[in-house]
Amino acid sequence: MKVAFTSSSGETIDQHFGQCQNFHIWEIGPQEALQIASISGISTEGDEEDRITARGNALADCAIVYTMQIGGPAAAKLVARKIHPMKTNEEVPVAEIVGKLQEVLRGNPPPWLRKAMNKDKAGSFLED
Numbered sequence: 001m002k003v004a005f006t007s008s009s010g011e012t013i014d015q016h017f018g019q020c021q022n023f024h025i026w027e028i029g030p031q032e033a034l035q036i037a038s039i040s041g042i043s044t045e046g047d048e049e050d051r052i053t054a055r056g057n058a059l060a061d062c063a064i065v066y067t068m069q070i071g072g073p074a075a076a077k078l079v080a081r082k083i084h085p086m087k088t089n090e091e092v093p094v095a096e097i098v099g100k101l102q103e104v105l106r107g108n109p110p111p112w113l114r115k116a117m118n119k120d121k122a123g124s125f126l127e128d
Helices: 049-056 072-078 094-104 110-115
Strands: 003-005 022-028 033-042 062-066 084-087
Touching: 003 094, 022 094, 033 094, 049 072, 072 084, 094 110
Parallel strands: 003 062, 062 084
Antiparallel strands: 003 022, 022 033
16 A cells, blocks of 8 residues: 655655645555655645645555645545545654554554555445
């Protein structure tokens, strides 16, 4: 599953979703995790609606985005795209979140996480 982190350095979740300059994308599975990409240069200029749309487009294949803060309208737009926003409310090391996610994936993930992991697969109405 692909997970994005709002981070200035790639080491710590330390940016607000709407103002961040860098998204670090990881492929995370129960046994392995690898940073696969960094997305930068998404403008913070212009209309808020355009910024949210540009960020959503850049993260389209991610299941989750971890960020320090995110506004309600931006979070709702991500959820509509089947990207789950997760607020940390404080600076947290990316490695810590990756480790916790892997631990959950090795066990019995909650329904929302199972759904996020399978976001690109056609689902059945029975899953809801």
